Amino acid sequence: MNDLLFLGTLSVYVLTTAAYLVYFIRQNKILRDTARAILITAGVIHTLCIIIRYFEAGHTPLTSMHETVSFFAWSMTWGFLSFRWRYEVKNFGAFVSPVITGLMVIAALSPSEIRELQPALQSNWLPVHASIAIMANGFLALSFCGGLMYLRQEREIKYKHFGFFYSRLPSLEALDNLNYHSVVIGFCLMTLGIITGSIWAKQAWGAYWQWDPKETWSLITWLIYAALLHQRLTVGWRRRRAAIMAIIGFAAAMFTLWGVSYLLEGVHSYVG
Numbered sequence: 015m016n017d018l019l020f021l022g023t024l025s026v027y028v029l030t031t032a033a034y035l036v037y038f039i040r041q042n043k044i045l046r047d048t049a050r051a052i053l054i055t056a057g058v059i060h061t062l063c064i065i066i067r068y069f070e071a072g073h074t075p076l077t078s079m080h081e082t083v084s085f086f087a088w089s090m091t092w093g094f095l096s097f098r099w100r101y102e103v104k105n106f107g108a109f110v111s112p113v114i115t116g117l118m119v120i121a122a123l124s125p126s127e128i129r130e131l132q133p134a135l136q137s138n139w140l141p142v143h144a145s146i147a148i149m150a151n152g153f154l155a156l157s158f159c160g161g162l163m164y165l166r167q168e169r170e171i172k173y174k175h176f177g178f179f180y181s182r183l184p185s186l187e188a189l190d191n192l193n194y195h196s197v198v199i200g201f202c203l204m205t206l207g208i209i210t211g212s213i214w215a216k217q218a219w220g221a222y223w224q225w226d227p228k229e230t231w232s233l234i235t236w237l238i239y240a241a242l243l244h245q246r247l248t249v250g251w252r253r254r255r256a257a258i259m260a261i262i263g264f265a266a267a268m269f270t271l272w273g274v275s276y277l278l279e280g281v282h283s284y285v286g
Contacts (some may be wrong), residue, residue, distance in 0.1 A: 016070055017126060019063045024118045026056040027087075027284075028259070031111040038108035038182060049107060050098070057091045064088060071128045076144035077135055079275065080124040085145070087117035089152030094198075097156065103192050104184045110157040139214035147207035147232075151267055153200035154239075157193045158264035161257035164189040168254060190253050193260050194246065201239045208232055230271040237262040 033049035067075040075081040094110045097103070117242065163183055170180040183189075211229070212222040223229060244260040246252060 018065050019059070019066065020126070021122065022065050023056060023060045024122055025114045026052060026059060027111070027118050031115045034105075034107040034111045038105050041182065047108075049111075050218075053091065053107065053111065054095065057088070057095060060084075060088050060091065067128075073131050073135075074141040074144065076148065077131065078125065078129055078142065080121050080126045082144075082148060082271070083117050083121040083124065085148050086151055086155075087114050087121065089149040089215055090114050090117070090155050091152075093149070093152045093156055093196075097192070097196070101133055103160075103188055105182050106159070106163070106184070106192070110156065112280075113155060113159060128241060136216065137214060139210060139217070143207060143210040143214050146203050146210060150200045150203035150207055151271065153196050153203065154260075154264050154267050157196035157200060157260040160189050160193040160196060161260040161264075164193065164257040165254070165261075170255075188254060190256065193256055194252075196261060197239060197242060197256075197263075201243060202235075204232075204236055204239065209237060227274045228270065231266065231274050235263060235266040235270055238266055 030049060032051045033045060033052055034261035037049055064075060067081070076085055090110065091114055094107070098106070114162075164186060166179055167183040167186055167189065170176065170183070173188070184192075211232075215224065215229075216222045238259065242256060242263065246256060
């Protein structure tokens with residue numbers, strides 16, 4: 015049942031992406047409202063899908079790549095919707111929705127069988143640490159999308175191409191503010207994720223930090239975003255530099271999620 019519901023959720027996300035892309039081209043207000051309504055529907059169905067899987071598995075469904083990437087897409091969806099209600103960022107959905115749909119496709123292609131929970135994962139820290147860490151990626155993904163939009167709009171202005179993209183993308187100031195707020199939330203969640211992970215590691219393996227590949231790359235990613243925020247607050251790193259750093263930081267976060275899980279052996283290898 016859960017697999018069918020997941021595929022249904024994926025279908026609604028595909029429809030959402032199509033609606034946002036058509037709106038991006040035609041700029042019809044009805045299409046925008048329709049796309050938003052479909053995305054909210056997808057988010058609600060996705061929430062139900064995760065809840066059902068929780069009861070089917072008997073534990074928090076964040077222990078496989080299928081579950082992890084699905085929750086990543088869910089986090090990005092509700093993170094975007096929460097921003098959408100606070101900030102007016104024109105056509106942000108046209109860049110965010112394809113990423114969400116892409117994540118759902120990856121989750122759909124990953125093995126979805128429910129695994130028996132390993133002894134190290136049988137802890138109340140599992141839902142706390144894992145959910146916080148993945149939600150951090152959701153907000154960092156939003157800053158990645160905002161960074162791409164910023165670089166595209168800056169190029170339009172630099173070369174005076176005041177046409178198709180220029181009229182459809184937000185101002186550079188709006189995008190810079192959006193990126194900053196996304197990074198701040200993502201960075202705070204990432205910090206909390208590292209702290210809770212360290213406490214859990216102490217209980218499970220007897221040490222707060224073991225320089226496991228996942229831990230090491232999490233720290234590298236954290237340092238990239240810490241440097242971005244430090245430079246922004248002290249020497250005024252904004253706009254283009256901030257957008258590029260947000261993209262680089264997200265690439266490091268994705269290597270931590272996928273590259274480490276599949277390429278590097280460690281105590282977190284079970285995720286792959």
